[in-house]
Amino acid sequence: xxxxxxxxxxxxxxxxxxxxxxxxxxxxxxxxxxxxxxxxxxxxxxxxxxxxxxxxxxxxxxxxxxxxxxxxxxxxxxxxxxxxxxxxxxxxxxxxxxxxxxxxxxxxxxxxxxxxxxxxxxxxxxxxxxxxxxxxxxxxxxxxxxxxxxxxxxxxxxxxxxxxxxxxxxxxxxxxxxxxxxxxxxxxxxxxxxxxxxxxxxxxxxxxxxxxxxxxxxxxxxxxxxxxxxxxxxxxxxxxxxxxxxxxxxxxxxxxxxxxxxxxxxxxxxxxxxxxxxxxxxxxxxxxxxxxxxxxxxxxxxxxxxxxxxxxxxxxxxxxxxxxxxxxxxxxxxxxxxxxxxxxxxxxxxxxxxxxxxxxxxxxxxxxxxxxxxxxxxxxxxxxxxxxxxxxxxxxxxxxxxxxxxxxxxxxxxxxxxxxxxxxxxxxxxxxxxxxxxxxxxxxxxxxxxxxxxxxxxxxxxxxxxxxxxxxxxxxxxxxxxxxxxxxxxxxxxxxxxx
Amino acid sequence: xxxxxxxxxxxxxxxxxxxxxxxxxxxxxxxxxxxxxxxxxxxxxxxxxxxxxxxxxxxxxxxxxxxxxxxxxxxxxxxxxxxxxxxxxxxxxxxxxxxxxxxxxxxxxxxxxxxxxxxxxxxxxxxxxxxxxxxxxxxxxxxxxxxxxxx
Numbered sequence: 001x002x003x004x005x006x007x008x009x010x011x012x013x014x015x016x017x018x019x020x021x022x023x024x025x026x027x028x029x030x031x032x033x034x035x036x037x038x039x040x041x042x043x044x045x046x047x048x049x050x051x052x053x054x055x056x057x058x059x060x061x062x063x064x065x066x067x068x069x070x071x072x073x074x075x076x077x078x079x080x081x082x083x084x085x086x087x088x089x090x091x092x093x094x095x096x097x098x099x100x101x102x103x104x105x106x107x108x109x110x111x112x113x114x115x116x117x118x119x120x121x122x123x124x125x126x127x128x129x130x131x132x133x134x135x136x137x138x139x140x141x142x143x144x145x146x147x148x149x150x151x152x153x154x155x156x157x158x159x160x161x162x163x164x165x166x167x168x169x170x171x172x173x174x175x176x177x178x179x180x181x182x183x184x185x186x187x188x189x190x191x192x193x194x195x196x197x198x199x200x201x202x203x204x205x206x207x208x209x210x211x212x213x214x215x216x217x218x219x220x221x222x223x224x225x226x227x228x229x230x231x232x233x234x235x236x237x238x239x240x241x242x243x244x245x246x247x248x249x250x251x252x253x254x255x256x257x258x259x260x261x262x263x264x265x266x267x268x269x270x271x272x273x274x275x276x277x278x279x280x281x282x283x284x285x286x287x288x289x290x291x292x293x294x295x296x297x298x299x300x301x302x303x304x305x306x307x308x309x310x311x312x313x314x315x316x317x318x319x320x321x322x323x324x325x326x327x328x329x330x331x332x333x334x335x336x337x338x339x340x341x342x343x344x345x346x347x348x349x350x351x352x353x354x355x356x357x358x359x360x361x362x363x364x365x366x367x368x369x370x371x372x373x374x375x376x377x378x379x380x381x382x383x384x385x386x387x388x389x390x391x392x393x394x395x396x397x398x399x400x401x402x403x404x405x406x407x408x409x410x411x412x413x414x415x416x417x418x419x420x421x422x423x424x425x426x427x428x429x430x431x432x433x434x435x436x437x438x439x440x441x442x443x444x445x446x447x448x449x450x451x452x453x454x455x456x457x458x459x460x461x462x463x464x465x466x467x468x469x470x471x472x473x474x475x476x477x478x479x480x481x482x483x484x485x486x487x488x489x490x491x492x493x494x495x496x497x498x499x
Numbered sequence: 500x501x502x503x504x505x506x507x508x509x510x511x512x513x514x515x516x517x518x519x520x521x522x523x524x525x526x527x528x529x530x531x532x533x534x535x536x537x538x539x540x541x542x543x544x545x546x547x548x549x550x551x552x553x554x555x556x557x558x559x560x561x562x563x564x565x566x567x568x569x570x571x572x573x574x575x576x577x578x579x580x581x582x583x584x585x586x587x588x589x590x591x592x593x594x595x596x597x598x599x600x601x602x603x604x605x606x607x608x609x610x611x612x613x614x615x616x617x618x619x620x621x622x623x624x625x626x627x628x629x630x631x632x633x634x635x636x637x638x639x640x641x642x643x644x645x646x647x648x649x650x
């Protein structure tokens with residue numbers, strides 16, 4: 001009954017004209033960046049973060065969430081029509097989606113992707129609604145010791161955030177922590193790592209760091225290459241899949257929705273992995289696996305459902321325990337802090353309007369996305385024809401305005417430029433920026449809780465193993481490390497050295 | 500790739516030394532009473548250790564693989580021009596103002612990135628700058644520098 005009442009008040013918030021508008025804008029932008037190859041939801045959320053400063057916290061989070069799950073819808077369009085994933089999580093959709101388009105079945109492929117996304121997105125939101133509250137209530141038992149252990153667990157996810165070298169991911173994590181310590185020490189008031197630069201006394205903001213690493217670096221990377229966008233010349237008809245398509249795909253959608261949600265909850269896994277696992281599962285249980293890769297509709301429906309459901313699942317660790325499960329959630333973490341809200345168990349208690357407003361907006365957003373992605377598909381096909389190099393100056397412009405508007409200062413533009421150059425060099429040297437951002441976001445929290453815990457325990461670090469909750473969390477962290485080391489040796493050191 | 504790894508390994512080692520020295524100068528403290536340099540020092544040590552592991556593994560790899568990836572193919576001139584243009588933009592933005600500086604920047608970026616006629620680039624630049632001005636300055640009330648002129 002409580003859930004129904006809360007959901008009712010959530011809908012009252014989400015249906016306010018302002019929030020409805022920002023939900024639509026988020027979904028529209030999400031679909032746009034999902035359709036366009038190159039810039040993804042990470043870059044877009046980084047770039048648009050400063051724009052949200054003018055909004056109420058609920059509107060801001062509703063819009064940013066719309067960008068996130070909207071990009072999952074849009075990503076399939078490019079995969080099916082161009083054979084280039086518009087978004088990383090739609091990579092696997094290329095396999096059967098493009099084949100279907102080549103066979104003249106682009107319509108049912110696009111339609112099934114959108115319908116599957118809608119069903120899975122809704123299943124994911126229901127899961128988020130049901131599971132978040134009990135987990136948050138458990139999280140209320142946390143003190144500095146438990147928080148400290150939780151943040152260490154969050155940091156250990158760096159290993160799983162990297163797709164390449166684990167060693168380099170750990171280096172990025174350590175560097176991210178160092179960057180997060182720049183500026184005034186909140187306990188003693190002394191300045192650290194500022195090198196006598198007065199403007200660094202307040203530390204470095206997340207916004208220019210994220211915009212530099214993901215926005216400017218993306219532009220620099222694309223200056224030197226061309227993204228071929230040859231759209232398949234096919235008539236898009238019969239967008240609504242027929243009865244036999246539904247019969248073939250219904251199981252894949254259901255399995256993808258449930259699987260995607262639980263994989264999304266797992267830290268470090270996210271939409272990309274869930275789509276791959278869903279595809280593998282569908283292929284494994286299929287009566288005729290040889291159809292996969294040749295235009296099987298389950299190969300589109302399963303992964304597209306899984307990646308959408310995973311986006312809702314990823315919100316659980318963030319909103320209930322304050323652990324960002326992936327890089328986008330790390331940006332949400334930063335966004336919530338900027339808006340004066342501390343992600344964690346108290347969020348649901350202190351700001352129920354944010355949580356339930358977000359949940360309700362996700363129901364509404366999924367409906368909006370179905371409309372945006374089915375009847376409006378010809379418009380998105382036209383968008384694909386815009387030369388990417390015309391969009392690059394636009395990304396630069398958004399980054400500049402975003403960085404400047406943070407403190408009305410050009411210093412932030414310089415910081416963004418430095419991180420843009422760093423981000424570009426990281427790509428060249430095979431480093432991934434995601435672990436850096438995660439550590440950068442968690443660094444100050446780790447410092448606060450660790451120093452507090454050490455002072456309370458008088459320097460005795462056995463609290464990690466003697467307190468029941470911390471012992472469980474630290475055991476999970478150690479298990480994650482051990483699994484990673486075993487994988488390293490199993491792969492003959494391929495992942496852990498230099499990429 | 501190993502040469503790049505070795506290069507980056509030395510860079511991280513250098514950064515870690517600087518961080519450790521800086522942390523010591525602000526007081527590391529002890530486990531009982533951690534100072535402001537406690538975690539920066541720990542992170543610096545971790546970074547240094549990881550950098551050494553990277554250096555060792557990349558050096559050992561040389562004998563097995565012998566593969567070198569060059570970054571010469573990169574169109575460095577465009578990248579450098581891009582960075583300089585943004586730097587100059589940041590330098591003169593407050594003085595000259597948003598509209599003129601941004602128009603110049605977008606036009607310049609289109610010239611170095613896009614192969615089309617100059618007048619098309621000028622029209623696109625004007626359109627982008629004016630649209631951004633209306634959206635961010637007029638609608639979203641974001642403060643943009645006026646500079647020398649009234650706009």
